Each structure stands twice: as C-alpha cells, then as structure tokens.
Amino acid sequence: MTDRRFFVILFVAVGLLSLLPLGLGVYHLHVMIVSLFYVMMASSWNLLAGYTGQVSFAHAAFAGIGAYTSGILAAKFGLNPWIGVFIGTILAALIGLGMGILCLRMGGIYLSLTTLGFSEILRIVITNEYEITRGTMGLQVPGLVADYSKPAYFYIMLGGAMLTLIVLYKLIYSDIGLNFRAVQNDERAAASLGVDVVRMRVLAFTVSSALAGMAGGLYGHYLLLITPEIPSLDQQFLVLSMTVIGGMGSFLGPIIGAISLEIFSEYIRAYGEYHVLVFGLVALVVARFAPNGLMGLAEHRLRGRRKASRTVSAAAG
Amino acid sequence: MTLLEGRGLSKRFGGVTALDQVSFSVEEGTIVALIGPNGAGKTTLFNLVAGALKPDAGQILFAGEEITGLTANVTCRRGLARTFQVTRPFATMTCLENVAVAVVNSPRSRANGTWRLSAHECLKAVGLGDLAHIEARHLNVVQKKRLEIARALATRPKLLMLDEVLGGLNTQEIGQAVDFIRSLRDEHHLTVFWIEHVMGAIMQAAEKIIVLDQGRRLMEGSPEEVVKDSRVIQAYLGD
Amino acid sequence: MFALAGMNGLVIGAIYALAALGVSLVVGIMNVINFAHGELYILAGYFSYLFANAFGMNFALAMTLAVALVFLFGLLIEYTLIRPTYGNDMYSLILTFILSIVLQNAYLLIFGPYPNKPPNWVGGSTLILGSFYYGNQRLAALIAGSAVITLVFLVIKKTWFGRIIRATSQDREMAELNGVNTKRLNMLSFGLGCALAAAAGVILAPIFPVTPTAGVPVALTAFVVVVLGGMGSLWGCVIGGLIIGLVENFGAAYISTAYKQVFSFIILILVLLSRPSGLFGRREA
Numbered sequence: 001m002t003d004r005r006f007f008v009i010l011f012v013a014v015g016l017l018s019l020l021p022l023g024l025g026v027y028h029l030h031v032m033i034v035s036l037f038y039v040m041m042a043s044s045w046n047l048l049a050g051y052t053g054q055v056s057f058a059h060a061a062f063a064g065i066g067a068y069t070s071g072i073l074a075a076k077f078g079l080n081p082w083i084g085v086f087i088g089t090i091l092a093a094l095i096g097l098g099m100g101i102l103c104l105r106m107g108g109i110y111l112s113l114t115t116l117g118f119s120e121i122l123r124i125v126i127t128n129e130y131e132i133t134r135g136t137m138g139l140q141v142p143g144l145v146a147d148y149s150k151p152a153y154f155y156i157m158l159g160g161a162m163l164t165l166i167v168l169y170k171l172i173y174s175d176i177g178l179n180f181r182a183v184q185n186d187e188r189a190a191a192s193l194g195v196d197v198v199r200m201r202v203l204a205f206t207v208s209s210a211l212a213g214m215a216g217g218l219y220g221h222y223l224l225l226i227t228p229e230i231p232s233l234d235q236q237f238l239v240l241s242m243t244v245i246g247g248m249g250s251f252l253g254p255i256i257g258a259i260s261l262e263i264f265s266e267y268i269r270a271y272g273e274y275h276v277l278v279f280g281l282v283a284l285v286v287a288r289f290a291p292n293g294l295m296g297l298a299e300h301r302l303r304g305r306r307k308a309s310r311t312v313s314a315a316a317g
Numbered sequence: 318m319t320l321l322e323g324r325g326l327s328k329r330f331g332g333v334t335a336l337d338q339v340s341f342s343v344e345e346g347t348i349v350a351l352i353g354p355n356g357a358g359k360t361t362l363f364n365l366v367a368g369a370l371k372p373d374a375g376q377i378l379f380a381g382e383e384i385t386g387l388t389a390n391v392t393c394r395r396g397l398a399r400t401f402q403v404t405r406p407f408a409t410m411t412c413l414e415n416v417a418v419a420v421v422n423s424p425r426s427r428a429n430g431t432w433r434l435s436a437h438e439c440l441k442a443v444g445l446g447d448l449a450h451i452e453a454r455h456l457n458v459v460q461k462k463r464l465e466i467a468r469a470l471a472t473r474p475k476l477l478m479l480d481e482v483l484g485g486l487n488t489q490e491i492g493q494a495v496d497f498i499r500s501l502r503d504e505h506h507l508t509v510f511w512i513e514h515v516m517g518a519i520m521q522a523a524e525k526i527i528v529l530d531q532g533r534r535l536m537e538g539s540p541e542e543v544v545k546d547s548r549v550i551q552a553y554l555g556d
Numbered sequence: 557m558f559a560l561a562g563m564n565g566l567v568i569g570a571i572y573a574l575a576a577l578g579v580s581l582v583v584g585i586m587n588v589i590n591f592a593h594g595e596l597y598i599l600a601g602y603f604s605y606l607f608a609n610a611f612g613m614n615f616a617l618a619m620t621l622a623v624a625l626v627f628l629f630g631l632l633i634e635y636t637l638i639r640p641t642y643g644n645d646m647y648s649l650i651l652t653f654i655l656s657i658v659l660q661n662a663y664l665l666i667f668g669p670y671p672n673k674p675p676n677w678v679g680g681s682t683l684i685l686g687s688f689y690y691g692n693q694r695l696a697a698l699i700a701g702s703a704v705i706t707l708v709f710l711v712i713k714k715t716w717f718g719r720i721i722r723a724t725s726q727d728r729e730m731a732e733l734n735g736v737n738t739k740r741l742n743m744l745s746f747g748l749g750c751a752l753a754a755a756a757g758v759i760l761a762p763i764f765p766v767t768p769t770a771g772v773p774v775a776l777t778a779f780v781v782v783v784l785g786g787m788g789s790l791w792g793c794v795i796g797g798l799i800i801g802l803v804e805n806f807g808a809a810y811i812s813t814a815y816k817q818v819f820s821f822i823i824l825i826l827v828l829l830s831r832p833s834g835l836f837g838r839r840e841a
C-alpha cells in the first residue's frame with residue numbers, strides 16, 4: 001500500500017463515519033464510540049502480536065493506567081482532562097519501556113508472564129487503594145467537553161482512532177516495521193543481518209502500551225466512571241479475541257474485528273452475559289483453524305479466485 | 318594482513334565438546350575454506366565468530382579489534398556477514414523485503430540511493446531478480462540458499478561467511494557458483510570464509526584450507542598440501 | 557504468629573511447588589506455557605467437590621478420579637490446540653489464554669460465583685512444638701503435597717520415562733535423532749503437567765474452596781516460581797515454591813494480607829533484574 005492510497009482511504013472512511021451522528025440515535029452512537037475504543041485497543045495490540053510476535057496480557061492494564069492516571073489527576077487535582085490523557089499516555093509508555101527492558105532480554109515468554117502478573121497486581125492495587133481509586137465502586141471523573149454530548153465524544157474517539165492508525169501505519173510501513181516483521185519471522189536470522197532484536201521488541205511494546213494508555217484515557221472520560229473493569233483480564237481477552245478473529249498481522253483485521261465484535265456483543269447481550277463465553281469459543285476455533293482470522297480467509301478466497309481467472313484466461317488465450 | 322583471527326576457541330554443549338582450543342586466521346582478500354567431517358564443529362565455529370553463540374574460552378579478533386562475545390547484530394554492523402547452513406528465510410516476507418532488512422540495517426549501504434534499488438541488485442546478483450515479489454516460503458532449497466547469500470551481500474560485509482551453499486547443485490551450477498564467489502572477492506574486495514563439503518569447488522577456489530576434526534584443528538595449508546596429508550585422509554575415510 | 561506464618565508458608569509453598577512442577581515440565585520439554593494451568597487446577601477442585609459431595613464418593617477416590625480426568629483433558633488440549641500450532645510459541649500462548657477465559661466463564665455458568673468446598677479428609681488439630689494448634693487438614697495437605705513431589709522426582713530421576721524427559725529437555729533434536737517419539741512425549745508430558753495442576757487443586761480445595769477465578773492467582777504464582785527457580789529446572793520449582801510460599805505468608809502476617817500477591821510479583825521483578833535465568837537456570841546464550 002502506498003502512502004497516498006492509505007491516506008485517501010483513511011480520510012474517506014473518516015469522512016463517511018463523521019456523518020453517522022446525523023443519522024444514529026444515542027444508543028447506536030454509544031455502540032460506535034465503544035467500537036472506536038476497541039479499534040484503538042485491538043490495532044495497537046496487533047502491532048505487538050501481529051507484527052513482532054510477542055503477546056502482552058497487560059494491554060487492558062495499560063488502558064487502565066491511562067484512564068486512572070488521567071481520572072485521578074482530574075478528579076482529585078482538578079487538572080484539565082486533556083492534559084491528563086496526555087500524562088496517562090506518557091506514563092503508560094514509561095511503564096511499558098521499563099517492563100520491556102526488564103523482560104525482553106529474556107524473550108517473549110517472559111513478557112507474557114510478567115504482563116499477566118502486572119494485570120493482576122494492578123487489579124489488586126486498584127481494589128485495595130479505595131481512598132484514591134474508589135475501588136470497585138468506580139471513580140467519578142469529569143468529561144472532556146463542557147457539555148456532555150454523544151456526537152462530541154464520537155468525534156473525539158474518531159480522532160483518537162485516526163491518530164492511532166496513522167501512528168501505526170507510519171511505523172509498520174517504515175524501515176522499523178520491516179525490522180519488526182523480520183524479528184517476528186526469525187529472530188536469529190534478523191540479528192545476523194544487523195537487527196537489534198531486543199531494541200525492536202522493546203520499541204514495539206512501548207509504542208503499543210502508550211497507544212493503549214491513550215485509548216484508556218479517552219474512554220475513561222467518556223464513561224465518566226472509571227472502574228477496575230477497564231484494566232481487567234476479561235477486557236484484555238476481548239481485545240485479544242477481536243484481533244485474532246479479525247486477523248493478526250493485517251492492518252485492517254483488528255479494525256474489522258473490533259467493530260464487528262462490539263456490535264455483535266451488544267446484540268447478544270440481550271440474551272444474558274454469555275458474550276465472553278461465546279467470544280471465547282469463536283476465538284478458540286478461529287485461532288486454531290484460521291490463524292490469520294477473517295482477513296486471512298478473505299485474502300485466501302480472493303487469491304484463489306484470481307488464480308482461477310488467470311488459468312481461465314490462459315486457457316482461452 | 319589478517320582480517321579475522323581466532324585464538325584458542327572452545328565451546329561445549331552439555332557433555333559434547335564441539336570445539337577444543339581452535340586457533341585460525343583468515344587473511345584479507347582471500348578465500349579460505351573450512352572443511353571437516355560431519356559434526357567436526359565447523360558451524361559452531363561460525364556461530365562463535367558471528368556472535369550467535371558465546372565461546373567458553375578463547376578470543377576472536379576482526380580487523381584488528383577484539384569482537385569476542387559481541388552479539389550477532391553488532392558483528393554484522395562491523396562488517397561480518399554469514400549464511401545459515403539450514404536456511405532461515407523470513408518466510409512471510411517477499412524476497413525483496415528479506416534483502417531489504419539487511420540493507421536498512423547496514424551502516425554502509427544506506428549512503429547510496431534508496432534501499433529498494435540496492436536490494437534488487439543483490440537479488441539479481443544471485444539470480445533471484447525475477448522472484449523479488451514472491452514470499453520466501455515459496456522458494457525451493459536452492460533458491461533459499463541463494464537468498465541467504467543475497468541477504469548477506471546486502472549488509473555490505475568485509476567478510477562473507479558461507480556455510481555449505483553448494484548443496485543441491487549440479488556440476489555445471491557448481492562451476493558457476495564458484496566463479497560467482499570468486500568474482501565477489503575480485504570485484505568487491507570481499508574476504509570469503511567458506512564451509513563446504515564439495516571438495517572440487519574448494520580445490521578450485523580456496524587459497525587456504527583449514528581442516529577441523531572432532532572439534533580440533535587438524536591442519537591448515539594450501540589445497541595441494543591438504544589433499545596429500547595423511548591425517549586428513551584418515552579423518553575422512555577412517556573411523 | 558511467626559511459627560504459624562512459617563507453617564502456612566510451608567503448606568502453601570509445597571502446593572505452589574507442585575503447581576509449578578507441572579508448568580516447568582511442559583516448558584522444559586515443549587517450550588510452551590499453559591496459561592490455563594490455573595483453570596485446570598480449579599477444574600480438579602470442582603471435580604472432587606462434585607464426586608465427593610454430590611455423588612457421595614469417598615474423598616480419596618474422588619480426588620484420584622478428578623486428577624485422572626484432568627489428565628485426560630490435558631491430553632485432549634494438547635491434541636486439539638497445542639499440537640497443530642507446535643513450534644509457534646505465540647499461538648500456544650494465545651490459545652491457552654483464550655482457553656483459560658473460556659473455562660472461567662464456563663465454571664461461572666455451571667457452578668456460579670460462590671465458593672465450593674470438597675470435604676475435609678481429617679478433622680481436628682495438632683499441637684505443634686508445644687506452642688500452637690495447627691489444623692490437621694493443612695498438615696495432611698503438606699504431607700500429600702510432599703508425597704506427590706517426591707513421586708515426581710522419583711519418576712524423573714529413576715525411570716526410563718524420566719530419562720527420556722531429561723534428554724528431550726536438554727536437547728530436543730538429539731532426542732529426536734535417537735528415536736524418541738516426541739509427539740507422544742509432548743502429549744504425555746502436557747497431560748502430566750495438567751495432572752500436577754490437578755493434584756495441587758484437589759489437595760488445596762478443602763482448605764481454599766474453589767471459585768471460577770481462584771485459579772488465576774495460583775497459576776500466576778506458579779509462573780513466578782518457575783521464573784524464580786529457572787525455567788525447566790525441577791529443583792528450582794521446589795525451592796522457589798517454598799520461598800514464595802514463605803514470603804507470601806510472612807508478608808501477609810506482618811505487612812498486609814491484601815497485598816499478599818504483590819510480594820511474589822516484586823520477587824519476579826527482582827529476579828528479572830538481578831538473575832534473569834533464575835536460581836537454577838541454565839545460562840546458555
């Protein structure tokens with residue numbers, strides 16, 4: 001994909017989406033806002049899993065870091081929420097950097113273990129430091145705009161998603177992105193060609209964590225109530241499933257996965273709280289039988305058809 | 318002048334002593350072959366030199382500086398490139414992208430022109446020009462070996478270390494490959510350190526041969542000296 | 557208080573060691589981490605609860621049956637999820653993580669969020685060192701845990717199967733060249749790893765009743781133990797398990813109960829900072 005094509009597609013899509021508030025009611029707009037949050041989360045998690053082959057189980061935790069940082073600064077110290085979101089993003093990046101340096105010398109498994117532990121610890125700290133975080137009751141925080149309105153938040157989240165996707169695109173389709181993919185394919189071969197494997201992994205983890213922090217910060221100020229639900233493992237699992245089902249390692253996959261699964265989960269919510277279980281089973285089947293997700297399947301069919309038409313024309317000619 | 322020098326290199330894997338006090342040198346601008354029976358420790362020696370493994374004892378000097386224990390990416394940036402005996406292509410990337418990885422990380426090849434051009438040249442040099450946009454997993458074994466060489470060349474090395482790149486070629490192709498490797502040395506002023514089982518090619522190309530057997534350096538000398546040496550004959554035939 | 561915390565640390569430590577042995581065995585041989593380890597531990601707890609309470613089975617029989625079933629379940633997991641993605645570490649991480657969440661939610665659906673407790677094996681308590689009374693059930697758990705650990709060591713150090721396991725975790729390719737059927741070995745060791753989680757589960761369930769998510773902290777601690785002891789090292793699991801068990805309980809007794817888990821995480825960070833290959837880890841580049 002060339003730069004121009006990417007930006008044309010992005011701006012057309014964003015332009016079309018901007019029209020949604022004209023036609024959608026409050027509830028549907030809410031679903032779209034949540035979808036955009038998951039687009040940010042799944043796409044940035046994909047940078048790590050899909051392009052460097054590392055699995056972090058703390059992506060939701062980093063969203064929680066962003067949300068609680070900004071929320072606490074705004075609720076307790078009256079800081080402007082926008083500045084809070086910025087600080088939350090930076091904090092997520094710094095923690096990601098520290099954790100990355102600590103684990104990634106030793107390889108990907110250590111990152112997975114440590115991030116899982118970190119998620120659990122964060123949950124414990126948030127529930128126990130009731131004075132600061134209001135525990136499971138949730139922390140009430142001010143909004144990002146003076147007059148709360150769904151369309152305004154829709155545009156804010158749309159802007160956030162756009163920023164996230166541009167950052168990811170620029171990174172993935174640069175020399176660094178090339179190195180990421182080399183590391184994912186074969187780290188020994190990558191190292192033999194001069195790639196600093198550890199640095200690449202730490203970089204991917206830091207950027208991905210920072211983007212999660214930003215998404216969480218924005219989302220928290222939309223919900224107005226920040227609970228330990230944001231950094232929970234269930235949330236982490238949703239993000240992971242969306243990416244896996246949409247297609248890891250493809251740019252479009254997590255976007256499609258996030259939007260379709262969020263809409264789907266709203267739909268089945270009517271039948272009780274089974275959506276985690278249903279997602280889990282679907283994700284299990286997809287990860288096992290179609291490791292490249294929906295995008296992988298689509299590509300496969302497209303290629304098959306193209307090949308078929310080529311043989312046909314060859315036979316005709 | 319000596320480009321690469323090993324002093325008393327040793328490496329053990331659990332109970333197996335893969336290398337035992339091996340010393341050797343590779344002179345700048347020459348083609349030096351490393352031969353020996355299966356399991357002699359040749360690939361292990363390459364791994365130590367390239368920084369893929371750390372030696373248990375000994376020193377490695379490259380271009381006059383000690384490089385013992387440096388990691389693989391650092392030795393590569395210093396000008397040392399290697400191919401893998403069991404090829405390691407980036408399977409889901411195109412051939413061009415495979416080579417581009419080497420180009421973008423080389424401090425020497427960025428200077429001139431965009432990387433795509435330079436990567437393409439390297440592919441063409443090994444005869445993979447037409448397959449530039451094919452994913453590497455679709456290549457056959459011989460093509461994968463060529464891709465290894467293209468990637469190594471794309472790092473713009475001073476020293477090229479080849480680990481059994483002639484496997485699967487017929488006599489005529491071997492001749493062409495030997496000519497190609499010679500031309501690299503002559504035209505690009507490369508130094509070549511070459512592990513190979515195909516003795517005919519070695520006899521044609523190498524100025525010096527180092528023989529390893531069971532982790533020890535058996536001897537070192539000109540091709541003529543090596544084929545006449547009774548110890549070498551015994552190492553290969555006797556058992 | 558000191559002696560009590562120490563005693564608790566020993567009991568819990570032994571169980572952590574047991575759970576960690578299961579993780580370590582699988583890491584050593586397959587280089588795979590089973591993130592559903594904790595849920596299998598819980599599954600065994602539920603089974604033993606079900607068999608003993610609902611079906612009225614003898615507790616020992618219920619426990620044995622529970623471990624056997626989890627072992628079979630482990631074989632099934634290996635066959636359906638791990639084997640097809642073997643060699644791609646990332647997918648095995650993702651698949652077992654998804655499995656863990658699926659199991660948690662399935663438990664919630666079937667058993668509800670409330671704790672379930674299989675019957676105690678023994679009642680009453682014993683005076684320890686003439687200074688405090690300690691529950692007999694906990695003492696029994698310590699003895700049972702130590703017995704299973706000893707059994708695992710005997711199998712691995714003394715039997716033909718153990719030799720194959722050790723050879724394979726040393727050098728997989730060599731083992732394959734020497735005719736080890738690594739497919740079957742993988743399946744068996746994965747099942748065994750799950751069975752060890754199950755053993756820990758049935759031993760601890762009467763003391764810490766099972767809930768759908770109670771497996772998460774146990775699995776996490778087991779992972780920390782494995783890193784602390786050194787990936788793939790069996791002695792590391794035992795020593796590491798005891799260290800973590802003691803640290804947690806002294807920490808809970810003297811610093812804070814709520815932050816019990818946090819102590820083991822701090823240990824994890826310290827290990828990664830100072831000796832990332834763990835206490836007994838191989839230090840190969």
Ligand SMILES: Nc1ncnc2c1ncn2[C@@H]1O[C@H](COP(=O)(O)OP(=O)(O)OP(=O)(O)O)[C@@H](O)[C@H]1O
Pocket residue numbers: 330333334335353354355356357358359360361362402727
């Ligand atoms: N990573 C490793 N772990 C354990 N043992 C190893 C490792 N690499 C090599 N060995 C052992 O070291 C010895 C030397 O192996 P090496 O691959 O260096 O031989 P070689 O001379 O390259 O043989 P070949 O001609 O078959 O390629 C062999 O016994 C081999 O089994």
Ligand SMILES: [Mg+2]
Pocket residue numbers: 359360361402
């Ligand atoms: Mg070799």
